[in-house]
Structure formats: structure tokens, C-alpha cells
Amino acid sequence: MRWIILSLLCLGLSCSDKNPVSHDDTAGEGTAVIEAAVATQDATKANAVETTTKAKVFIYASDNSLLVNGRELSMQGKRATGSIKVKAGSGYTVRLKGYDSSGAVTYYGSTSNITIKKGKTTTVQITLTKAIDITMVSISAGSFQMGDISGDGESYERPFHTVTLSSFEMSIYEIAQGQYTAVIGSNPSYFTGDDNYPVEYVSWYDAMRFCNRLSDAAGLDRCYNESTWACDFSMNGFRLPTEAEWEYACRAGTTTEYYTGDSESDLARAGWYYGNSSSKTHPVGQKVANTFGLYDMHGNVWEWCNDWYGSYGSGSVTDPTGAHTGSYRVIRGGSWSLDGGYCRSARRDGRPPAFRDYYVGFRVLRRASP
Numbered sequence: 001m002r003w004i005i006l007s008l009l010c011l012g013l014s015c016s017d018k019n020p021v022s023h024d025d026t027a028g029e030g031t032a033v034i035e036a037a038v039a040t041q042d043a044t045k046a047n048a049v050e051t052t053t054k055a056k057v058f059i060y061a062s063d064n065s066l067l068v069n070g071r072e073l074s075m076q077g078k079r080a081t082g083s084i085k086v087k088a089g090s091g092y093t094v095r096l097k098g099y100d101s102s103g104a105v106t107y108y109g110s111t112s113n114i115t116i117k118k119g120k121t122t123t124v125q126i127t128l129t130k131a132i133d134i135t136m137v138s139i140s141a142g143s144f145q146m147g148d149i150s151g152d153g154e155s156y157e158r159p160f161h162t163v164t165l166s167s168f169e170m171s172i173y174e175i176a177q178g179q180y181t182a183v184i185g186s187n188p189s190y191f192t193g194d195d196n197y198p199v200e201y202v203s204w205y206d207a208m209r210f211c212n213r214l215s216d217a218a219g220l221d222r223c224y225n226e227s228t229w230a231c232d233f234s235m236n237g238f239r240l241p242t243e244a245e246w247e248y249a250c251r252a253g254t255t256t257e258y259y260t261g262d263s264e265s266d267l268a269r270a271g272w273y274y275g276n277s278s279s280k281t282h283p284v285g286q287k288v289a290n291t292f293g294l295y296d297m298h299g300n301v302w303e304w305c306n307d308w309y310g311s312y313g314s315g316s317v318t319d320p321t322g323a324h325t326g327s328y329r330v331i332r333g334g335s336w337s338l339d340g341g342y343c344r345s346a347r348r349d350g351r352p353p354a355f356r357d358y359y360v361g362f363r364v365l366r367r368a369s370p
Contacts, residue, residue: 062091
């Protein structure tokens with residue numbers, strides 16, 4: 001186990017153990033004396049630590065405002081030390097990230113509900129875990145016809161309309177159970193036995209939390225406010241795709257029912273559905289990818305999208321983010337338990353954001369790197 005020990009000495013003029021700290025100049029500030037030590041009995045992790053050349057500390061107030069933004073610590077072997085100024089207050093979250101010489105995040109750790117009292121020393125222990133690698137593909141900006149192009153679909157897939165989207169990056173696979181467990185620490189799935197099975201039995205909220213923690217581990221900015229669940233699309237971290245981004249990515253330039261064609265045999269080449277799944281999920285990436293390099297966009301598990309479920313308009317739109325409010329969040333792609341019609345590129349459905357079942361998972365997206 002790897003622990004980062006931070007001794008925080010606060011000399012603030014005023015502070016509260018229960019209420020969020022004020023951030024004006026009258027709040028006072030103190031000194032945070034940080035002593036970071038790395039210890040492990042795991043030889044593999046110990047070797048990986050040797051690639052960590054620097055560490056940075058981030059401290060957030062209870063309202064998610066950033067108090068200390070990546071203050072670098074002095075690294076000597078497996079120890080990091082430093083002294084910084086910090087405001088007095090309670091409900092703090094302390095995060096530490098380790099970086100290799102290329103600037104990639106190697107390890108990440110976090111702890112919450114920390115109180116820093118004036119004239120007192122607070123010791124914080126953080127367990128570092130190795131950063132998780134999610135393979136992403138870059139998808140160029142473009143326009144497409146969204147919805148029921150053929151006229152044979154459902155009424156709620158119409159009217160089809162022109163959508164223009166900015167470029168983005170999307171995970172080539174649905175998030176797998178091994179990845180989810182590495183980030184969250186547990187596996188909620190019904191179907192188990194292979195880390196490469198898609199994670200399921202996850203709510204929309206569970207997917208949000210995963211995105212935020214994955215962003216933390218990658219040294220990126222969180223997209224989601226976990227108090228309001230609002231998404232800040234300007235952040236560079238991970239989030240769920242909007243419904244429009246999902247369909248654009250799924251179609252990959254096609255106008256057919258599936259990205260492999262119109263027939264059920266075409267679907268069978270692209271995804272797991274009722275006709276070929278043997279009533280279970282399957283490891284990600286076993287079927288044919290689309291021309292963007294994305295797998296399992298049809299079938300295996302439904303995928304949560306960021307949007308509230310709402311009716312389509314007929315006008316052209318750019319980077320739409322869905323309805324402003326609602327009772328259901330969008331799910332896309334169909335699943336192993338349903339017939340082919342539910343797996344079409346245009347097919348849409350919705351579930352309450354707290355809903356969990358063994359046919360709903362997700363994949364992640366982030367805005368394109370500058």
C-alpha cells in the first residue's frame with residue numbers, strides 16, 4: 001500500500017468545522033507543511049513508482065472551488081515534501097498526482113472531508129492507485145442527418161434533422177469491468193468472469209462519478225459538478241457523449257440502419273443482440289468496428305448519454321446538448337437482450353438516472369485535444 005502523508009498546519013484568522021470556508025481576503029490563510037512518503041510491499045508498484053519524477057497537490061474547498069492548483073512538491077526518491085499557503089476551513093478534498101518525465105500521470109490519490117483548523121496540524125493519508133489507460137479515438141468535426149432517415153423507424157426518432165458537431169475523442173470500447181473496478185474499487189455487474197465484459201448495472205450517476213474519477217486519475221479537469229450533476233462542456237476531462245455525438249460516432253458516415261448495413265445479418269457482424277448473444281454480455285471488441293474504429297455501438301449493452309430525453313426539433317443545430325430538463329436520461333445502442341430493431345443507429349430510449357440493470361453500461365468521451 002502506498003500512502004502520502006500530508007501535515008497541514010493552518011494559521012488562519014477564522015475557520016469553521018462545519019460550514020464551507022469563505023474565500024474572501026478576510027478568511028485568513030495558513031501554511032500547509034506537506035510530507036509525502038511512498039511505501040509499498042508490491043514490487044511491481046514499487047518499480048512503477050521509480051518512473052514518477054514529480055508530484056503535485058490540489059486542494060478543493062467544499063464548494064469544489066480550487067484553493068491549491070497543482071503546487072509541485074520536491075521529489076527525492078520516494079518522498080515528496082513542500083510548504084504551501086492554504087485558507088482555513090472544512091470539507092476540503094486533497095488530491096495528489098504523480099507524473100513521469102513525459103508529463104503523464106502515473107499515480108493518483110484523493111481523500112475528502114478534511115478540516116484544517118487554525119493553529120492545528122492535520123494529517124491526511126491518501127492511497128495512490130495507478131492511472132487507468134482508456135483507449136480513445138479522435139473523431140473529426142462534421143455534419144450529419146440525425147434520426148430516422150429511412151422513415152421506417154419510430155415516431156420519436158423524427159423529424160430527422162441536420163446536426164453539426166465539433167471534434168471529440170471517444171473510447172473505442174464500452175467501459176469494461178476491469179477498468180471500472182480499477183477506478184471505483186468495486187464491480188456492480190451481473191455478468192462476471194472476465195474483466196473485458198462491459199460493466200453493467202450502473203446508473204447514470206455511477207457513470208458520472210466514474211468520469212470524474214477517471215479525469216482525476218488522468219490529471220484532467222472534472223466535467224461534472226457532483227452536487228448539481230451539471231456538465232461543464234468546456235472542461236478537458238471525461239464525460240458521457242451527448243445523444244448527437246453518440247449517433248454521429250455510431251453512424252460513422254453511414255445512412256443505413258446499422259453501420260454495417262440494413263439487414264439482421266449485417267447487425268450480427270457488428271454487435272451482440274438477442275439473436276446471437278446467448279442471453280448474456282460478451283467481452284468488448286469482438287465484433288466488427290465501424291470506420292471510426294469504434295466497437296459495440298450496436299448491442300452488448302445500452303449506453304448512457306449525457307442528455308435528458310426530449311423531442312427532436314426540425315431545425316439545424318450545432319453541438320446540441322439535449323433537453324434542459326426531464327425525467328429520463330437517454331440510452332442508445334440496444335443490448336444483448338433485445339431484437340435488432342432496438343439496436344439501430346437511430347433508435348433512442350431513456351431511463352431514470354438512478355436506474356440500474358444488467359443491460360445498461362456506458363462509454364466515455366472528452367473534447368478534442370488542442
